[in-house]
Amino acid sequence: MNEKLLEQLHQAKNAARQMMNMSTEIKNQALRNIAETLQKHVLDIIKENQKDIENAKASGMSEAMIDRLLLNEERIISMSQDVLKLIDLSDPVGEIIREIKRPNGLLIRQVRIPIGVFGIIYESRPNVTVDIASLCIKSGNVCILKGGKEAIHSNLFLTRLMQEAIDGILPVECVQLIDYGGREMVDELIHAYGYVDVVVPRGGAGLIQHVVCNATVPVIETGAGNCHLYIDKEANMKKAIDITINAKIQRPSVCNAIETILVHRDIADVYLPLLYQHFQERVEIRGDASVQKIIPCQPVTDKDYATEYDDYIVAVHVVKDVQEAIEHIYQYSTKHSEAIVTENLETACLFLKTVDSACVYHNASTRFSDGGQFGFGAELGISTQKLHARGPLGLLEMTSYQYQIHGQGQVRE
Amino acid sequence: MNEKLLEQLHQAKNAARQMMNMSTEIKNQALRNIAETLQKHVLDIIKENQKDIENAKASGMSEAMIDRLLLNEERIISMSQDVLKLIDLSDPVGEIIREIKRPNGLLIRQVRIPIGVFGIIYESRPNVTVDIASLCIKSGNVCILKGGKEAIHSNLFLTRLMQEAIDGILPVECVQLIDYGGREMVDELIHAYGYVDVVVPRGGAGLIQHVVCNATVPVIETGAGNCHLYIDKEANMKKAIDITINAKIQRPSVCNAIETILVHRDIADVYLPLLYQHFQERVEIRGDASVQKIIPCQPVTDKDYATEYDDYIVAVHVVKDVQEAIEHIYQYSTKHSEAIVTENLETACLFLKTVDSACVYHNASTRFSDGGQFGFGAELGISTQKLHARGPLGLLEMTSYQYQIHGQGQVRE
DSSP states (O other), X not given: OOHHHHHHXXXXXXXXXXXXXXXXXXXXXXXXXXXXXXXXXXXXXXXXHHHHHHHHHXXXXXXXXXXXXXXXXXXXXXXXXXXXXXXXXXXXXXXXXXXXXXXXXXXXXXXXXXXXXXXXXXXXXXXHHHHHHHHHHHTTOEEEEEOOGGGHHHXXXXXXXXXXXXXXXXXXXXXXXXXXXXXXXXXXXHTOBTTBSEEEEESOHHHHHHHHHHOSSOBOOBOOOOEEEEEOTTOOHHHHHHHHHHHHHSOTTSTTSEEEEEEETTTHHHHHHXXXXXXTTTOEEEEOHHHHHHSOOEEOOHHHHXXXXXXXXXXXXXXXXXXXXXXXXXXXXXXXXXXXXXXXXXXXXXXXXXXXXXXXXXXXXXXXXXXXXXXXXXXXXXXXXXXXXXXXXXXXXXEEEEEEEEEEEEOOO | OOHHXXXXXXXXXXHHHHHTTOOHHHHHHHHHXXXXXXXXXXXXXXXXXXXXXXXXXXXXXOHHHHHHHOOOHHHHHHHHHHHHHHHHSOOOTTOEEEEEEOTTXXXXXXXXXXXXXXXXXXXXXXXXXXXXXXXXXXXXXXXXXXXXXXXXXXXXXXXHHHHHHHBTTXXXXXXXEOOSOOHHHHXXXXXXXXXXXXXXXESOHHHHHHHHHHOSSOBOOBOOOOEEEEEOTTOOHHXXXXXXXXXXXXXXXXTTSXXXXXXXXXXXXXXXXXXXXXXXXXXXXXXXXXXXXXXXXXXXXXXXXXXXXXXXXXXXXXXXXXXXXXXXXXXXXXXXXXXXXXXXXXXXXXXXXXOOSSEEEEEEOGGGOSHHHHTSOSOSOEEOSXXXXXXXXXXXXXXXXXXXXEEEEEOOO
16 A cells, blocks of 8 residues: 555544544534634635646636636635534534343443544545535544545645644544545555545546445445436426426536436326426427427437436436336436425325435425435535435434443343 | 346345335234244255255364254254244334424435345355345345355255245245355355345455455445453452353354453452463463463464454453553454443443444443344344444344435425
């Protein structure tokens, strides 16, 4: 293993031991200091960020990507406010989840504890550096961050500022950045079995797939969102259109936006013209043969059904009933978020009970799949796997537990 | 992928969909049928098991291993009684874990659901086939079992009996055995990403390591137990000796038995002679220089400290205080179970809060780390990782969850 990384991992493990029993007050003080430090250094941060922006421009990066990379005063202030918001969230560490008194007198307490060392692999947006570090601090965890090369100056400076801000309060090694090496450091990190307790890839499908297929360290998969909206024959049309617009257009680039609309054939004549009316100038509609008969659109392919556009494109498919909608979702969904619009409670319940995705909605937009919207506060991501945690990963989901057992000399018979 | 396996995996996925919403009554009926079928076929099971026993004898397998492989009437009846016991345990599926009412009127329910398809890789003991299949049925999961070659006749027959028993009640494909191929089938199974939701290796350190290092499917590690007992200077000697004997000798071959005893130097003169008195004829003591000065013993090495003997051997190390004991445990423990014996509550609390193992005990034997002893009923194993579940894996720990959200047309602002 790379010696520099090994040194960092050792320090991370040591920091994790110290963080395990850190009081809420101390962790909150560290967050307060981070927020203040960020606000104090707005201009310095912008200066470092400009180096990344200039490199990005010189390398011919797209405007959209450069915008993701950019830190301005407004964004830095907002970042520091997000850190402050974590102070008000309750600290999950130390919570007694269950208390069991056994007939032999043993008292078994299931106590919530931090997971330990998080390895986070992410791309472009430098605000993630601060978001994740502060979430880890509040939940008593340690993070080793591997950001994208394109944001290296910003990430390095933000990490240094945070370390300065927490110095003397928490072990500074609880926030670390891998600021050397390239893609091979990702591979070292995901093989750091025994040092890293969980690795979370935040990025495109390619990165996630690479990590899942190669990691020896446990992984939490986040973010892949091929989400569906099913408009039932008993849908209320106003709700159907409001939810369609919100779920597709409000912010198409995010993982909880929908990619495919499934429409019951009995209501297609009513719904599709309304859809067309709202989407024609903003969203490219790709429809099956039944859709094409009702509104102008491009033909849809099986590949479309499997695609997370994250863009102003939507696939539309007419189905004969809720069961066919469920089957389509079973085949193509990434198990992130799906919604049904119907006034029939029985149909809604069938959909919710049968669709095996992290978040399933009745008469609401999939855009609510978000830690903040769920009331969890900030989030590390949206888990699309079934192990450990599903859906929004808030502070609670960033913990593990331990059984602490109190006896009076009991032995097993 | 092996075509036969791919076919089984497809069937498993389909069965998992059907199992998701299976009622407790139906699952219990299936368990009752399995128990009855096993009892009815005691002689047939013994006959099939004898084929494995004869092959084992011919191959020169050790007596101890042959005993692990053996099924006799008593063991089969006990196996069927274990299946019946699951009926009385409460069904975790469908439990509403949290209910959140948001200011915008959204009702968010976190509902417990089965995980889906379990891949289980295990060795020798054929009763595991029935134990795991019945745990999976009760928790609404599907299992694909890959048992050891040495038990193939027993495993195959037991699987057929169970499938016959549940036919017409549950999808028979919810219990499947891979009865073809060798070690390469293990590799296919742990790469069945998208089909298998979690793989659980039950066996020696070599098997676990192989699965952890190679699986693309999420893994739950179980069983590695290098457990420690720390005798503090303020220990009650009767409790210390009772717990020592129980934790080491009651059943040395299991993962929750201790391997190393750490003794506070101030009490070594009192404790060690008592230890020697009880262990001299039954357990080989390997001690450090301080131990050797007090009682006759073999010298201990660093390698001993890192070894899970699972045998009548114990390493003994004298430490200067509880902190040194904690450091030793930090260095060598597999994070399964550790215990402290002390009458000082402050020392006990420090130990429990600082030792990061799945189960930490104050004045009790580590042998209680067991689903049954915790009151969870049967268990799939003892998890030594921090993600998803730690310690005994009961029915609850064999589940995931889903957010079911009820709205009245809400969209995100």
